[in-house]
Amino acid sequence: MAYHQGYGGQGSKHRGRGPLVPPAPDPHQLFDDTSAGFPHAQGTPASGIDMGFNTLLADPMANVAVAYGSSIASQSKDIVHKEIHRFMSVNRLKYFFAVDTAYVTKKLALLLFPYAHQNWEVRYSRDTPLTPRQDINAPDLYIPSMAFITYILLAGIALGLQQRFSPEVLGMCASTAFVWVIIEVLALLLSLYLVTVQSDLTPFDLLAYSGYKYVGMILAVLGGLLFGSDGYYVALAWTSCALMYFLVSVRPNMDTYSNL
Template identity: 35%
Template sequence: MNDNIGNPAGIQRPHPPGPFGNAFYGTGSGIIRGGLGAYGERFLGSSSEFMQSNISQHLSDSQYYFQVNGQYVRNKLKVILFPFLHRGHWTRITEPVGGRLSYKPPVHDINAPDLYIPFMAFGTYVVLAGFMLGVLGRFTPEALSLQFTKGLAGWFFQILLLKGLLYSLGSGEAPLLDVVAYTGYAFTGMSVAVFARIFWNYSYFFLLPWICVCMGIFLVKTMKRVLLGGTRSYEKHTNRHHYLLLFMAAAQFPWFFWLGNVGA
């Protein structure tokens, strides 16, 4: 009660100085705030620089795979579904960019991998699988979700298989998005097979082996082109490479039949 005597309302009594006096009370807090502010600006600046130099670079790289047009899509589908009719070369076209050679985007090169067709083909496969489930009288949201997960799992394991084969063939430096694109092209043929099965169930068993053969030819031709990037390694183990390429083509049969077995 005695403490409030002589202390007007609204005015706080100054705190007594600490053991070190007031030497660090005003200037110390200013130094701390200034130091933290400078550190924060430097941290945020380095983070922004990291984002621009790394993440934006990956985003710009991914944009390369979506530079397509209608003509490219039509021609690419012909190469995927009828690879033996492709009379041109299988090598990619390069161009000088920034003092070094870089591959031309898909819109200017039919042999360049893209991600537009694989993603659209995968979405078409899921929609057709749902329609097929309805025809069979087995459609439920859970069944469609299971088919979606099944397709993603098959795509993922195919990526692992192809990436592993490339490592064993001495070409492990192939970009991951290239491998994602090459394996995703399989859903174009799978969509055709499921679409035909909706109208005639037995057509699936005629079309699927044909599509497996075409996809195998497409992958063998494409992987040979990738391997020829390291000609010395390719020529050193030619027989081994041929056997592994044949294994990769043969692996399309069980994978296609597993994905095409909708509703199982």
């Protein structure tokens, strides 16, 4: 009996094999299994990393370094908050605007006629300086701010009388005056730092004392408008001398002036 090629005879122990057919893929399998084509990785890197990290945390020196870094960061944060509170405290800003009509009238008279004033000491109540409405010697920001605005408006009137007024010129005048005030305060702070003067003066204090000059500038411009150049120079000389006397008189109290 003839047999098909590839098959053994009847009773043969070895039967011929036909072509290999790959098994049908599982219809529920989303991706082909390709892991058989790659050798198995030796070791477990993830577990090694975890062990190294745990060893680092278990090191006493590492724990000390982490604790020291945390304490340094906390101290730096407290210092920054303290400095911000010192220079930009809302309560401090409210203190400089605690004025009334009687204080404004007396302070303007003091700025223009300081020679008769005797007591220049800043008064305190339980280590806290009294508000401007309670102490005429206390600095304020109400008069400097109002004097600054009045000076800009008065400068606009003077320019209008000279036929030189325009919104651009008025805006330039206001911007220039404001920039010079900032430069003056920064220069004072830098001077205090370079000469290492131990003072509790804040930028608000320096802004208040430097802003009082606008009172004299207003009087000088009014003198020029009413009496010409002679009135301008007379008023300028008087207010300049009065302001210098005022600042020299309050200077000894600046070093002992404390913050709120």
